[in-house]
Structure formats: C-alpha cells, structure tokens
Amino acid sequence: PDRDGTRHFALTMQRGRSELLPGRPVETWGFNGPHLGPTIRAARGDRVRMTVTNRLAEASTVHWHGMRLPAKMDGGPHQMIEPGGTWSPHWTIDQPAATSWYHPHPHGRTAMHVYRGLAGMFIVDDGDTPELPSTYGVDDVPLVLQDKELAEDGSPTGDVLSGTFGLLGDRMLVNGVHAPFMTVRAERVRFRILNGSNARRYHLVFGDGRRFHVVGNDAGLLPAPVEVEQVSLSPGERAEVVVAFAPGEQVFLRTVAGGDDIDEGDFDLLKLVAAQRLTSSPRLPARLAAPAPIVVPANAGVRRFRLNGHDAINGKEMDLSRIDEVVPAGATEIWEIENTVYAHNFHIHEVAFQVLDVDGDKPAAYASGHKDTVYVPPKSTVRLVVKFGGFTDPVTPYMYHCHILRHEDSGMMGQFVIV
Numbered sequence: 001p002d003r004d005g006t007r008h009f010a011l012t013m014q015r016g017r018s019e020l021l022p023g024r025p026v027e028t029w030g031f032n033g034p035h036l037g038p039t040i041r042a043a044r045g046d047r048v049r050m051t052v053t054n055r056l057a058e059a060s061t062v063h064w065h066g067m068r069l070p071a072k073m074d075g076g077p078h079q080m081i082e083p084g085g086t087w088s089p090h091w092t093i094d095q096p097a098a099t100s101w102y103h104p105h106p107h108g109r110t111a112m113h114v115y116r117g118l119a120g121m122f123i124v125d126d127g128d129t130p131e132l133p134s135t136y137g138v139d140d141v142p143l144v145l146q147d148k149e150l151a152e153d154g155s156p157t158g159d160v161l162s163g164t165f166g167l168l169g170d171r172m173l174v175n176g177v178h179a180p181f182m183t184v185r186a187e188r189v190r191f192r193i194l195n196g197s198n199a200r201r202y203h204l205v206f207g208d209g210r211r212f213h214v215v216g217n218d219a220g221l222l223p224a225p226v227e228v229e230q231v232s233l234s235p236g237e238r239a240e241v242v243v244a245f246a247p248g249e250q251v252f253l254r255t256v257a258g259g260d261d262i263d264e265g266d267f268d269l270l271k272l273v274a275a276q277r278l279t280s281s282p283r284l285p286a287r288l289a290a291p292a293p294i295v296v297p298a299n300a301g302v303r304r305f306r307l308n309g310h311d312a313i314n315g316k317e318m319d320l321s322r323i324d325e326v327v328p329a330g331a332t333e334i335w336e337i338e339n340t341v342y343a344h345n346f347h348i349h350e351v352a353f354q355v356l357d358v359d360g361d362k363p364a365a366y367a368s369g370h371k372d373t374v375y376v377p378p379k380s381t382v383r384l385v386v387k388f389g390g391f392t393d394p395v396t397p398y399m400y401h402c403h404i405l406r407h408e409d410s411g412m413m414g415q416f417v418i419v
Ligand code: C2O
Pocket: 063, 065, 103, 105, 236, 347, 349, 399, 401, 403
C-alpha cells in the first residue's frame, strides 16, 4: 500500500513463449509472463489501483469478471487499451469473499485473446471462514481449467470463431499445464476452480467417485458446505470445493461427458498425489460466512432475454453504441433468460444474482449461492434474482452476454447502464 492506503497492482499484457506440451515452446500470451496471469488478491475495504499496460501488437482490454465497481473501471469493450498504452482503473473493494477473475474483453476478439492465454484469478478476502483451508498454494489452490487444440509442434490451433460453439479442444490444461500433477500435503484442500475455457462445460468428478464439498459459488460462499460427487461449470463460472485426502493415495480430478454439445468427452484434468504424511486440517465448519440471500421484492421488475441462434439477444446483435437496458441504482430485479435453441450461458457484469429456477425447478443446492454466470440449458428458461450495485453512470454501460466466447464475440451480448 502507498501512503493513502491504496494497493497497487501492475499487469502487463505481453507475448511470450511457453511449453503447452513439454519440450515444444510456442507463442502464448500472458500477463507479466508468457502465459496466463498472476493471482491478484485483495480484501474487502482495500482501495486498489491497477496499472494495465498493453505490450501486444493489437488493442485489448482487461475486464474484472465478478467485481462490483463503477462502469468506467469495468474493463469492458469501451475501455480499450491501444498497443503501448496504459489504463489505470481504481476502486474500493466492497463485496463478499469470492473467487473472481480477469480477462480481455475487446469486442469480437475476446475468444482469441483468452485462448492465447490472457486470464488470471482475482481472489477477494472478507474475513473468510477461519476453518476453511487458506494457505495459498498449499491447501488453498486455484485451478484454471482450459481446453486447447494443439498442433504437432505444440501450438494452439483451431478457429475460435468457427462452428456453432467455437473451439472445443481435446487437450486439457490446468493452470496452463497439460497432464499436471500436484502433491497434496494437507488432509483437506480447498480448490478454487475456474472454467476459463472458451466453450467447454465441465462436469467435475474424482476418478474414484469420492464425495467432496462445495463451499462457494462465483460471487461468494454458500451458507453451508454442500456434499456432492459432481460439480458442473460452464465458461466463466467458478466453484470453491474442499476435498479430503488420505496419506499416500492418488486420484485424478476428471471431467466426464454430459449430454450436450459443449461437454463431450471424458478427460483427466489433474493428478493428485497425497504425501505419506499430511498436515492435519480443521473439520469443515457447519456454517460458512455467506452473503445474505437476495430476496425477491414484492412487485419486482422483470426483464426478459431471449437467446436464439448464437449472435443476438432479443433479436438484436450487440451494438456498442446502443444501450439496451436502463436499471435503477440498487435495484433487485428478476431476469428471465429464455433459451430457444442449443446450449448457452449468461453472465452479467457488476451484479450478484441467485438462480430462482431452471424450467421451474430449483437449482442444485451446490449452485444456489451468489453467482454472476449461469448455464442456460438448451430449450429452457432460467430465472434469476439480480442485485445491482449503486454506481451510477448514465453513459458508460456494463455488459451482459453469453460467456461462450464465440457467441459473445459474434454479438450475443447487450449493454445496460445503472442510473
Ligand atoms: Cu467474463 Cu463480460 O465477461
């Protein structure tokens, strides 16, 4: 922190070389390094200032996915950084503990910029629940899941804007590494899992079918741990899970195929090898420091969004100069997302929401917490209760969009302002 208490973070978008396959260095893009970016960590109440420098050969942006902040600081397609340029957003962190992330958002180019490797985690602390594992890199471990299509020479290939969904790769990378392993040294490990893929939806399980606990969703902790054997994440979604290990055992974190177009194939993601001696971990607490549930107000306003095809919402293709929705500051509204075709998802900048129902059914208990991105199954309607913040700006919009990046880039996105 500097004298007035502001914490400074510097991110440089740059090209570099890394080995997605061992021994085969190829061009990748990253923040402050050749691939992906550092985990940013800040606490509620912190004043933060980011210095984002663009050393790429083309313009880009950095969006703070999951952050509650003024629209001018959001890093959407209106805050472009030219090559050689710098952008310095600043805000005060004021939101519950959560696992957020950051990635570029240049309109029409997001899929390519993320696929090249521009993405990183942004962890918000808020007094946390002390019994949750929290030693970063030891028993509190970020996992960025991405799939790639790699050529013989190891370089990422494929057209991220082709076909219905863009690219679904058959090489799974975790934190930028193919076929990784991790030595587990504690009895319980918390994984902060981000689906950072362009299109793929993951159904995460352990190779031996063991059960584990979900403790957090995109935008905050759950009120209590939820025991599961599988967690599904569509692009942009996050889950915090706690997994128990026995000394000396080995198990894979895997993804298994679902019945959709964007979740084909079974893949090992991460080999976990428990040491012979594990440090003891506290028992999982019965209650967690969850944010208060978002209550649907009487006479809540309802907005309807219709997804059909892959390049428009409510029949309109994204237009940077058109404001689609005007939301009153601090409002709580119902947003109804109707999907008339194949798989999509839906992300709203700036907000936290909870899923009311999916085709009339309550969401899975593990996905009932505060979120900012939701899977919208084919031919279904998802209803959300959305809590907006109080940063008003009648001119600068926030985005909502499908987070399948091929869809986002081709126009399945809209803009709202808070007034
Ligand atoms: Cu993670 Cu508008 O995106």
